[in-house]
Amino acid sequence: MTTTLPAYNFAYLDEQTKRMIRRAILKAIAIPGYQVPFSQRIKDTVPMLTAAVGLITSPEQADQIIRNEQADLVLLGRQMLRDPYWPLTAARALGREAPWPSQYLRAR
Numbered sequence: 001m002t003t004t005l006p007a008y009n010f011a012y013l014d015e016q017t018k019r020m021i022r023r024a025i026l027k028a029i030a031i032p033g034y035q036v037p038f039s040q041r042i043k044d045t046v047p048m049l050t051a052a053v054g055l056i057t058s059p060e061q062a063d064q065i066i067r068n069e070q071a072d073l074v075l076l077g078r079q080m081l082r083d084p085y086w087p088l089t090a091a092r093a094l095g096r097e098a099p100w101p102s103q104y105l106r107a108r
Helices: 023-029 036-045 059-067 078-082 086-093 102-107
Strands: 050-052
Touching: 036 050, 059 086, 078 086
Parallel strands: none
Antiparallel strands: none
16 A cells, blocks of 8 residues: 555545544544554655544644644644634644634734
8 A cells, every 4th residue: 555655646645544443443542633643654654745633622732743743734623613713723822823814804
């Protein structure tokens, strides 16, 4: 698999092991960032971009995944449903300024 994946010219690889692991086992191991090691393993093995998923909810956690080069991209699922302004929340939590969409500037 590691030698054939780059030939497909994907933009990035989203490693979702959920489909490969039985639901009962998944519930037992579902801790924050539980799928990040899979992304890192692929990133270390195949010369392509990877995306990490799996209970990534805090800005600090997402930041560390990128800084530690465990993935090239962090994908947020349910957390974006809980907080659709998560990018702005994360920037504030990390002490950064994020650009606001022009439609939201009056509400700032």
